[in-house]
Amino acid sequence: MSAQRGGIHHNRSSLKEREDHSTMGIDSTTKDRRRTRAGRRHPLASVALILAGLVTTGGAYALFTSTATAGTANTAIVQQQLVEEGEALFAANCASCHGANAEGTGEGVSLHGVGAAAVDFQVGTGRMPMAAQGPQAEQKPVQFTEEQIDALAAYVASLAPGPEVPDESLFEGEADLANGGELFRINCAMCHNVAGAGGALTEGKWAPALMGVEPKHIYEAMITGPQNMPVFNDLNLSPEDKADIIAYLKYMEETPNVGGFGLGSLGPVSEGLFMWIFGLGAVVGVTVWIAARAN
Amino acid sequence: MRFTNAAASYIDERTSISGAVRELGRKIFPDHWSFMLGEVALYSFVVILISGTFLTFFFDPSMSHVHYEGSYAPLRGIEMSAAMASTLDISFDIRGGLLMRQVHHWAALLFVASIGLHMLRVFFTGAFRKPREINWVIGFVLFILAMAEGFTGYSLPDDLLSGNGLRIIDGMLKGFPIVGTWISYLLFGGEFPGLVVIPRLFVLHIMLLPAILIAALGLHLLLMVINKHTQFAGPGRTNENVVGVPVMPVFAAKAGGFFFVVFGVLVLIASFFQINPIWNYGPYDPSPVSAGTQPDWYIGFADGALRLVPPGWEFVLWGWTFSFNILVPVAILGLFIVIVAIYPFIEAWVTGDKREHHIAERPRNAPTRTAIGAAGVTFYAVLWAAASSDLMATHFRLSIEGVIHTLQALLFLGPLIAFLVTKRVCLALQKKDREIALHGYESGRIVRLPGGEYVEVHQPVSEYERWRLVSYEDYAPLMIRPNDQGRITLGMRMRAALSRWFFEDRISPATKGELEQGGHH
Numbered sequence: 001m002s003a004q005r006g007g008i009h010h011n012r013s014s015l016k017e018r019e020d021h022s023t024m025g026i027d028s029t030t031k032d033r034r035r036t037r038a039g040r041r042h043p044l045a046s047v048a049l050i051l052a053g054l055v056t057t058g059g060a061y062a063l064f065t066s067t068a069t070a071g072t073a074n075t076a077i078v079q080q081q082l083v084e085e086g087e088a089l090f091a092a093n094c095a096s097c098h099g100a101n102a103e104g105t106g107e108g109v110s111l112h113g114v115g116a117a118a119v120d121f122q123v124g125t126g127r128m129p130m131a132a133q134g135p136q137a138e139q140k141p142v143q144f145t146e147e148q149i150d151a152l153a154a155y156v157a158s159l160a161p162g163p164e165v166p167d168e169s170l171f172e173g174e175a176d177l178a179n180g181g182e183l184f185r186i187n188c189a190m191c192h193n194v195a196g197a198g199g200a201l202t203e204g205k206w207a208p209a210l211m212g213v214e215p216k217h218i219y220e221a222m223i224t225g226p227q228n229m230p231v232f233n234d235l236n237l238s239p240e241d242k243a244d245i246i247a248y249l250k251y252m253e254e255t256p257n258v259g260g261f262g263l264g265s266l267g268p269v270s271e272g273l274f275m276w277i278f279g280l281g282a283v284v285g286v287t288v289w290i291a292a293r294a295n
Numbered sequence: 296m297r298f299t300n301a302a303a304s305y306i307d308e309r310t311s312i313s314g315a316v317r318e319l320g321r322k323i324f325p326d327h328w329s330f331m332l333g334e335v336a337l338y339s340f341v342v343i344l345i346s347g348t349f350l351t352f353f354f355d356p357s358m359s360h361v362h363y364e365g366s367y368a369p370l371r372g373i374e375m376s377a378a379m380a381s382t383l384d385i386s387f388d389i390r391g392g393l394l395m396r397q398v399h400h401w402a403a404l405l406f407v408a409s410i411g412l413h414m415l416r417v418f419f420t421g422a423f424r425k426p427r428e429i430n431w432v433i434g435f436v437l438f439i440l441a442m443a444e445g446f447t448g449y450s451l452p453d454d455l456l457s458g459n460g461l462r463i464i465d466g467m468l469k470g471f472p473i474v475g476t477w478i479s480y481l482l483f484g485g486e487f488p489g490l491v492v493i494p495r496l497f498v499l500h501i502m503l504l505p506a507i508l509i510a511a512l513g514l515h516l517l518l519m520v521i522n523k524h525t526q527f528a529g530p531g532r533t534n535e536n537v538v539g540v541p542v543m544p545v546f547a548a549k550a551g552g553f554f555f556v557v558f559g560v561l562v563l564i565a566s567f568f569q570i571n572p573i574w575n576y577g578p579y580d581p582s583p584v585s586a587g588t589q590p591d592w593y594i595g596f597a598d599g600a601l602r603l604v605p606p607g608w609e610f611v612l613w614g615w616t617f618s619f620n621i622l623v624p625v626a627i628l629g630l631f632i633v634i635v636a637i638y639p640f641i642e643a644w645v646t647g648d649k650r651e652h653h654i655a656e657r658p659r660n661a662p663t664r665t666a667i668g669a670a671g672v673t674f675y676a677v678l679w680a681a682a683s684s685d686l687m688a689t690h691f692r693l694s695i696e697g698v699i700h701t702l703q704a705l706l707f708l709g710p711l712i713a714f715l716v717t718k719r720v721c722l723a724l725q726k727k728d729r730e731i732a733l734h735g736y737e738s739g740r741i742v743r744l745p746g747g748e749y750v751e752v753h754q755p756v757s758e759y760e761r762w763r764l765v766s767y768e769d770y771a772p773l774m775i776r777p778n779d780q781g782r783i784t785l786g787m788r789m790r791a792a793l794s795r796w797f798f799e800d801r802i803s804p805a806t807k808g809e810l811e812q813g814g815h816h
Contacts, residue, residue, distance in 0.1 A: 199586025
């Protein structure tokens with residue numbers, strides 16, 4: 001839970017930093033560059049304009065309604081607002097591959113029915129928008145704020161029913177570590193490795209390492225099956241089972257390695273390489289030293 | 296003084312040990328760093344014995360089912376074998392147990408690695424030649440025993456990784472036509488995994504294999520004493536003597552110190568670096584196989600051979616399943632290690648050399664052998680790398696199919712390239728040596744002669760250095776000669792052909808006459 005909050009906080013602060021940089025960063029050289037470019041609008045200008053408009057209207061709206069008592073009508077309006085915001089973001093950032101109505105194109109799949117959870121996972125871990133077509137969407141710094149991700153998720157969820165973003169109560173509280181560990185070894189370890197260090201799949205794809213992933217995203221991955229991952233629905237792994245698996249992964253992440261440095265938790269390959277390079281290397285160094293002392 | 300004298304004669308009168316001490320104490324060891332690699336193996340074996348004895352006090356080699364109730368929370372209440380539970384207890388609940396486990400495992404890795412390096416040293420210096428062929432074979436047996444010890448030990452904790460390793464062995468056994476299934480049933484006491492394999496492997500691991508290993512080790516050392524140690528060529532060092540320090544007292548002191556250095560390095564590694572964290576792997580269960588499942592490094596080449604087999608090599612004929620996907624790699628590996636074992640005899644037959652050799656050759660002075668060795672190392676290295684094909688794919692962002700196909704091609708092309716390149720490099724180095732022996736080093740000083748000619752002044756090498764450069768055997772290809780009956784047999788033709796292949800390209804050492812002429816030609 002604390003990790004979760006920390007994550008949001010981090011996102012916000014990093015966004016703020018980015019804004020600061022952009023205002024402070026306009027010095028003479030950038031102005032010069034701008035002047036030469038006069039006559040052409042910056043490609044992101046329209047996005048920025050829409051964003052600014054949305055934020056101001058949204059902000060004003062929030063200001064006006066904050067004093068009013070919250071009612072069902074109001075939440076419906078807020079929801080509608082969110083969907084519209086998401087639609088705008090979608091049109092600007094996602095539509096080129098997923099289609100103007102998220103119906104899918106040759107470049108990207110249809111998003112009807114993937115649900116808010118899939119959007120929250122893909123965008124929230126930085127996998128979407130993709131930087132380039134490849135065997136698999138790569139993780140990279142998250143491109144949107146938490147609010148923007150929520151808006152995108154709300155828009156995609158409004159298209160067709162699908163898995164929702166899980167409530168945090170699902171993976172909080174007491175968990176059975178032993179059950180989580182056993183389920184992890186049976187269901188997950190064949191791709192993600194017993195220590196969650198990740199592993200290879202076919203055709204250049206891979207199962208990513210699981211250390212440092214937010215509980216929410218692990219849960220969403222299990223219910224949506226991103227990339228090559230299968231879906232683990234609630235009949236397959238009950239919500240309690242999922243919570244146990246997440247608790248086990250968090251235990252592995254937070255507990256210091258027993259017995260020293262883990263060498264990447266890659267098993268005998270890194271152990272063997274270590275022994276050949278450093279163990280045998282050190283010993284051979286000593287033999288050279290001993291032989292040299294004789295002369 | 297009086298007491299020691301009395302004690303010494305008391306013992307000597309009853310054991311006649313003074314003769315042995317005199318013999319052993321005066322044994323001479325030449326000094327070269329590469330001559331100490333076998334010692335490293337010996338010392339890590341001692342470390343294995345010490346730490347292994349500790350582990351046997353607490354390990355329970357039983358496959359009876361228990362519920363783990365120790366201190367490692369994520370496994371508490373899980374059903375597992377007593378072997379796994381006791382290994383967890385050694386790791387978490389017995390004082391010093393984890394350190395000893397890690398010392399034991401790291402020492403095992405160093406043991407096999409140092410044997411491998413020691414064998415390479417012996418191979419590339421030709422130290423396996425007469426009279427040491429038998430000792431090479433004994434050393435080879437030690438290498439195989441060390442791998443068997445390693446594999447049985449890897450299987451004992453009955454964790455997921457070791458169970459997967461045994462599953463592969465089970466599959467390999469079952470791949471043999473007709474008898475395979477029965478051999479597998481015999482080993483596992485019925486269908487895999489059964490309830491008997493861990494106790495059986497335990498008996499092999501702590502009794503039978505170490506007993507054979509120690510006996511072979513004793514024989515190996517005894518033959519080394521009898522044959523004397525090889526030495527590199529140098530002034531005063533001939534085929535008839537050994538120049539170095541005697542065992543008593545210098546070498547013994549050095550070796551004793553070196554033992555503690557090896558022990559210290561191993562304990563240091565074991566204290567700071569985790570090895571085989573069985574609590575991550577969990578108890579063995581035939582259903583899960585973790586990503587990145589590999590054997591310990593020394594079995595890696597066999598795992599790699601299985602990984603490199605193309606698909607579709609298994610077919611059913613007349614109601615029998617023929618698993619060439621298993622038989623072919625097993626046959627290739629078998630052939631490879633048999634060639635390693637009998638190489639001294641092959642080379643002796645090809646060269647027809649019946650003399651004793653006590654001077655270790657520099658690898659460049661036996662270009663064909665060195666090239667064969669390089670090809671063998673490359674072949675082994677490709678198989679070895681193949682065992683980590685999945686990790687190469689993830690860590691270097693490659694597709695696993697690409698990695699496998701590249702390694703498949705390299706398995707055949709790599710040794711060929713290595714052979715050709717190594718042979719040329721050796722010949723070039725020999726040429727350089729010959730040049731230096733005859734004309735000395737280039738000094739970089741250019742002198743203009745009165746006639747206007749420019750020459751570079753060469754610095755002659757010292758006597759000591761020149762000795763090293765020119766004293767090596769010069770072999771020539773064998774001529775085909777008819778035998779007593781006046782016939783030329785097929786064996787002779789083959790031998791002559793191989794001999795030609797070995798020695799056709801060669802650089803002869805500078806002769807005395809050439810050296811006396813020096814640069815004046």
